[in-house]
Amino acid sequence: MPQHFAVIIAGGKGERFWPQSRERRPKHLLPIVGKKPMLARTLDRIRPVVPAKNTFVITSAAQEKAVRQVCPKLPGANIIAEPFGRDTAPAVALAAALVGARDPRGVFAMLPADHVIPDAKAYRRDLRAAFAAASAGPVMVTIGIKPTHPETGFGYIHMGGAWREFDGAKFARVKQFKEKPALDLARHYVASGEYAWNAGMFVWSVPVVQTAFEKHAPAYAAAFEPVRKALAKRKPVGVALKKIYPKLDRLSVDYALLEKADNVVVLPASFKWDDVGSWPAVQGHCALDADGNALRGDALVVQGRGNIVFSEGGHLTAVLGLDDVVVVHTKDATLVVPKSKAQEIKKVIAKIGALKNGKKWL
């Protein structure tokens, strides 16, 4: 009987929640929603399905130290730092090598570290069903999210006919993976009822992933051979990774494998999900005052509605006469932006990066 594993991808550049998030402290290391860092909440959520000894976290060198502090229950060897990010394809190849060294037939879930899933029980029910499906045959299982609006920031999964049922959960075949659509196309996707959001949640076995890499991205399959060898000798993989990563192109697992494979199936999620992709999305997870303001720390709004005002460290942040703005004060930096422009924080990041001595604020 193959063992079950989980591999959490905890990377990211920490831009969208600047100034609270930073290069070394991105979203998954912050209590953006609730009181624990998102990564800690993710680990808590999967714990009843996958034990700590079978749970890996793949992060980046810049974030490794902070990640270790957030994951005290994981074996130290289960936290692996990529030298730098190269999108999700290398992380999946690395994950397959890590899991394969423990159990060559192991089945593992790849899961993002920074999503909000309020109903953990429904989530675990789906996750168990996905493990059952991925254990039953040579398929790549994805958990798709029912779209609530024509989001243009996500990829979509075009679902086909019914495939099989596991633990009462009905899986569908996948017609096609679709990249982030324009708004009109997104509207069509949502209206048709045939599409799910691709939330980056996959469950599959080591042999299935290995075969897929050999078939669709053979360079990747070969590139990670030194990692597999190091693991077979119970050696740390850091040296091998430092040699491999500079030679890799940036590549998403969606593009490398899923868009090309014909053995992908999808489980439409039974749980509510939010990737909390920017400051305005946080508001839906906060207690609000009578005027719909989300306040945290010493924050004050006079004559204003729908604002997000977060103020750290005993510093008072007061907003007078404004609606729907985000004001985030941290120890060394403050951002003021209307909610409608919060997606454009990268422009601020770019301008700060260009300042003399600006990097200290990133």
Next chain:
Amino acid sequence: MPQHFAVIIAGGKGERFWPQSRERRPKHLLPIVGKKPMLARTLDRIRPVVPAKNTFVITSAAQEKAVRQVCPKLPGANIIAEPFGRDTAPAVALAAALVGARDPRGVFAMLPADHVIPDAKAYRRDLRAAFAAASAGPVMVTIGIKPTHPETGFGYIHMGGAWREFDGAKFARVKQFKEKPALDLARHYVASGEYAWNAGMFVWSVPVVQTAFEKHAPAYAAAFEPVRKALAKRKPVGVALKKIYPKLDRLSVDYALLEKADNVVVLPASFKWDDVGSWPAVQGHCALDADGNALRGDALVVQGRGNIVFSEGGHLTAVLGLDDVVVVHTKDATLVVPKSKAQEIKKVIAKIGALKNGKKWL
């Protein structure tokens, strides 16, 4: 020949420039415009007309220490703290007592500490002419400002016919002092050309002020007798003031004397003047970036015009996608307000004052 004196009124509650201004550090102690505190600039401006030994500063107990630091060139005895503010009438009575003890026939200018007057030479020319006028006869001289817009936040002076000329400056009689008008009336005042703004700048002799108090506010004339006695014995006046002030009603010198007197004359100012009454007024005195933003400290605006962003202490304050807002970051408090609402800062002050432990931010 009577000596000339200047008495600077440096009071205020520090509300309009919160969070930069505080109860103990109001506008006149801050470099709101330029690099020196407004009070220091005021002292520099009058220095060629009135020597330091003849210059007094009347402040409040809460601000006394900070005022002394800003006025190192004044004799210590020339800085007097009122126990608390009771508007301008008691300050004028106190000023007359202070000056009278040095020269019973002395002529003195009462001047606010926190106004901006870019052309100091023109200002001093007018001030010298006002001294000449106040020395020539029993008149109360006021320097009136030519209105640039129908401001409802100032009192107005209704000017009558020509009175006399001193040093080439033409003085007018005063028909009436007018309290802060409604907008329609303010428009009429400005359109008529017969009105000047009352900027609280007066020049008069000790006997003229003393006579005016005896005639129009005899209770005040009597109340300050213990101060005059202490000064005659070269004793500090603090003890006397602490006894007198709790018994005084709040009273402005405009209401107590000027609106009632028939010996007031006005010199229409030849200089430009700005009381810089709130954050938006500061912008007119700042270097602006290409988008009309006034930036001070580590302040950054992306996609925004006409903003005022001041950030102290190496803290980065970034504004994205907003126009015409004021963002002021200080060590322990930050304010975000549209310029159009900056007059309403008192509402923030009130809400902070009502917070548990809120007073530390005031």
